[in-house]
Amino acid sequence: MEVVRRRVRTRQDLTQEVTVAQWLEEFLKRKRKIEETTRRSYEGHIRLYLTPYLGRIRLDRLRVGDVAGMFEQIEEFNDVIAERRASAEREVRASVKYRRAVSTATMHRIRATLRHALNVAIRQDRLIDFNPAAVLEMPAQARPKALVWTGDRVEEWHREFRDYRTAERARRGGRRVDPIDAYVRVPRPSAVMVWTPEQTRLFLEEARSHRLLALYRLITLRGLRRGEACGLRWKDVDLDAGSARIAWQLVQLAGQIHEGRPKTDASMRTIALDAETVTTLRGHKRRQQQERLAVGEAWKETGFVFTQPDGDRLHPQHVSDQFLWLAYLAGLPPIRLHDLRHGAASLMLAAGVEIKVVQETLGHTSSSFTADTYTSVFPQVAMAAAEKTAALLLGDGDEGRGVLRQLRV
Known part of the structure; x- marks a missing residue:
């Protein structure tokens, strides 16, 4: 009733x-x-x-x-x-x-x-x-904590990696084990892992001769998402001014590539480019022009910065696959391509970049999310904060006295 x-x-x-x-x-x-x-x-x-x-x-x-x-x-x-x-x-x-x-x-x-x-x-x-x-009440949705690949963690992972390959080869009767399959299967200390600055430098050195070096450098230093890097267009890049506008993306859905604008207003942003990244992009542009001449009329004019050798759109999964190979060849412990974005944020904070600038560079909607996610990744960040606090209260130098005078005003 x-x-x-x-x-x-x-x-x-x-x-x-x-x-x-x-x-x-x-x-x-x-x-x-x-x-x-x-x-x-x-x-x-x-x-x-x-x-x-x-x-x-x-x-x-x-x-x-x-x-x-x-x-x-x-x-x-x-x-x-x-x-x-x-x-x-x-x-x-x-x-x-x-x-x-x-x-x-x-x-x-x-x-x-x-x-x-x-x-x-x-x-x-x-x-x-x-x-x-x-x-309906559901379990708390806790984000996995990002951890750095410290020496002890790397040593433990390498030991488990060797043991896994040995056991898998024995299980297969001596047949070859795909190294990349083993590379991604061995458990990591956290779902989100970050390379140290030295490990990141080794990756970029390994990628130096790769045709997508500029793409990986942008993700590593500027924290672009995979889709944003694949969707970067030459018309949005100003090499003379050293800037790039993030206004388009390529995303992979069920194996298909879809184009569109970034999902949020915060993701629509302009990022600054360091001098070496500008030089790398200029070299990439010359290489792309050579590829265009090589294929002639078969060239596909898409306008994207990063393309296949015939000018067609770059498949996002290809970028991830190549990243894993480069990391493996460099002898580095595994991280996801998206973890390079976490690393970029951590590197900026460790270098003393203000949290608001980091937020805008990454395209986050709030600085509180940026702070909650990244400030504890590198020990250097916490150490720098501790030193600044101590200098404020206990420092005998001009800097500490100057800060205290400002607070009294």
Whole structure:
């Protein structure tokens, strides 16, 4: 009887029974003016999780317990994946070869998609008057702490890397083990690892003869995202002024390349370029002109700074693959390409760059996020802060007395 009252109150068709799956399909149809990355995210959450677990439930009968049950089942399958991957039987391991455990962060994003879809059902169609996804309590979404590859951590990782390759070669009956596969499989102290300044220098030396050296240098020193680096256009670069405007990006979705503007206003920014990076970009431009002459009429005029040898758009995954090879050849412990961005922030802070400048360079929306994420990565940052504090209170020099005089004014 309550269902009938609700439908009368919200002016619904009393004969209509909308399921969660039906509504999610309708929700996607209505989301026309959204970024392609956001659309793919919605589609993935709906196809892989929301429809299989909740799709058959009537929309007006969806309860908090149903949503909680979905996440419990996802966590249970995470355990299954972990158990099967640890199995000694090849067939058992193969059954989850391409399945990845769903992280807490991903679960929060799945819940956000459902919450948004249900809010639309409330506001636009008045199909329901309660959003169970909005009140569900979930585990805290803690960001992994960035750690530096210190000497002890590097030594321990190399030992585990050697042991893994030896064990894997024995398991395969002496057959060759793909070094890059082993390189990325051996666990790291944290999901986010950062190279020291010396390790970063070794990487750039290894990349010196690579045709994408300028791209890796931009990411390493200026903290560009992968899509921003791949989407950098010559018309947005002023080599004489030593600046580049970040106004376009290339992103990879389901193996396809999509172009578009950065997602937030803060990501639309102009960055300064150091003299050596400008020199590197000039050399890259000359090399690109030589490639253009070499292919002649087959050249594809895309206007991008970083391209394939025929001028076509650069595939983001290729950039990541080449990065791993260069890091491996340099004998460095592994980090993700995106971790170069973390390293850039840490290097700037260790060099004494103000947090506001770091925030604007990275394209963050707030300096508090920048500070919370990066100020504790390099010990030098904390040490510099401690020394400045001590100098302020205890220093006998002119600098300490000058600061105190300013505070008294």
